Amino acid sequence: MKEIELKLQGKIKRLTNSTFKFDKRVEEGWFSAVYFLKSCRIAENYKPDNIVTTQFFQKGHAVLCGTDEAIALIKTFAKNPEELEIYSLRDGDKIAPYETVLTITGPYQNFGFLEGIIDGMLARRTSVATNVYNVAKAARQSGVQKPVIFMGDRDDHFTQQAGDGYAAYIGGSTAQATHAMNEWWGKHGMGTMPHALIQLFEGDIVEATRAYHDSYPDDDLVSLVDYNNDVITDSLKLARAFGDKLKGVRIDTSKNMVDNYFLRNADLLGKFDPRGANPELIFALREALDKESYQHVKIVASGGFTMERIKRYEESHVPIDMYGVGSSLLKINIGFTGDNVILNGKPEAKSGRAYHPNPRLEKVE
Numbered sequence: 001m002k003e004i005e006l007k008l009q010g011k012i013k014r015l016t017n018s019t020f021k022f023d024k025r026v027e028e029g030w031f032s033a034v035y036f037l038k039s040c041r042i043a044e045n046y047k048p049d050n051i052v053t054t055q056f057f058q059k060g061h062a063v064l065c066g067t068d069e070a071i072a073l074i075k076t077f078a079k080n081p082e083e084l085e086i087y088s089l090r091d092g093d094k095i096a097p098y099e100t101v102l103t104i105t106g107p108y109q110n111f112g113f114l115e116g117i118i119d120g121m122l123a124r125r126t127s128v129a130t131n132v133y134n135v136a137k138a139a140r141q142s143g144v145q146k147p148v149i150f151m152g153d154r155d156d157h158f159t160q161q162a163g164d165g166y167a168a169y170i171g172g173s174t175a176q177a178t179h180a181m182n183e184w185w186g187k188h189g190m191g192t193m194p195h196a197l198i199q200l201f202e203g204d205i206v207e208a209t210r211a212y213h214d215s216y217p218d219d220d221l222v223s224l225v226d227y228n229n230d231v232i233t234d235s236l237k238l239a240r241a242f243g244d245k246l247k248g249v250r251i252d253t254s255k256n257m258v259d260n261y262f263l264r265n266a267d268l269l270g271k272f273d274p275r276g277a278n279p280e281l282i283f284a285l286r287e288a289l290d291k292e293s294y295q296h297v298k299i300v301a302s303g304g305f306t307m308e309r310i311k312r313y314e315e316s317h318v319p320i321d322m323y324g325v326g327s328s329l330l331k332i333n334i335g336f337t338g339d340n341v342i343l344n345g346k347p348e349a350k351s352g353r354a355y356h357p358n359p360r361l362e363k364v365e
Contacts, residue, residue: 066125132171
């Protein structure tokens with residue numbers, strides 16, 4: 001967890017405006033709630049000299065992400081942004097319920113229309129970062145961090161990949177499925193083969209893997225082994241064919257399928273749920289590989305993994321070396337609120353809200 005903890009101690013350099021590809025229509029208010037636009041116009045006409053402070057917070061324990069993006073948004077689209085005073089925590093900071101993470105001070109009409117957009121940015125990025133952090137924490141056993149691959153490309157609109165990938169990186173993912181997911185933090189996507197590649201070779205997993213290895217000889221050779229719903233048989237075929245070159249096998253068995261291993265060993269059934277990439281199947285795979293001296297072959301598991309499921313597997317010492325996780329990491333379960341809490345240097349806020357100073361905030365230049 002050392003790398004993850006470094007991220008969470010604010011060691012990451014802030015992203016800049018050049019990182020983000022904002023839609024220019026933000027400046028026109030196209031993405032702002034109409035009531036913000038109307039309020040800005042009224043403020044400009046009736047209270048142009050008022051100076052307000054807006055603070056942003058959320059209500060749970062979380063890993064903050066989206067501050068750099070929000071700051072860049074403000075600097076790009078606020079009116080006279082150089083006159084605004086901005087204080088912020090950093091992406092990767094652990095935050096507490098109701099802790100102030102960002103404040104903006106200046107004429108309301110110059111930035112107020114961005115409030116909802118900032119809330120949304122912080123909500124999405126912080127949700128993903130926190131989800132990934134919790135999954136990575138669950139995948140740590142006896143002080144050893146097992147890698148987590150962020151595989152969320154098929155679970156949301158493709159335009160979200162860069163931001164979600166960065167948030168997943170902040171949260172502690174080891175690798176990501178697409179190049180776009182790595183765009184903001186400077187690496188490339190990783191992956192080996194989908195079921196489609198094996199289908200092209202009529203289910204011959206050895207020939208599909210050989211074609212992959214011949215095409216990408218510098219990649220670590222990790223083969224997908226559930227295409228024929230017989231992961232132990234096919235894993236052993238691969239290990240015998242490729243020996244030390246085979247670095248790992250990935251199990252992605254559907255939760256609606258029972259692997260053929262159990263159909264051949266029906267006496268094992270009746271004591272557990274035999275569907276999907278279940279612990280008993282993975283234990284049996286590890287035992288089969290080790291029995292033929294293929295201890296070097298790692299086991300990667302994917303398909304429906306959540307923090308809770310990973311935690312159960314780790315507590316049971318299921319011999320998984322790496323997890324691939326997708327949809328559960330993209331749940332937006334954290335909401336942010338922006339409140340105007342100071343007016344012309346004096347406390348002024350709606351009932352139930354007040355300015356909450358935070359000594360951890362850094363002034364943004």
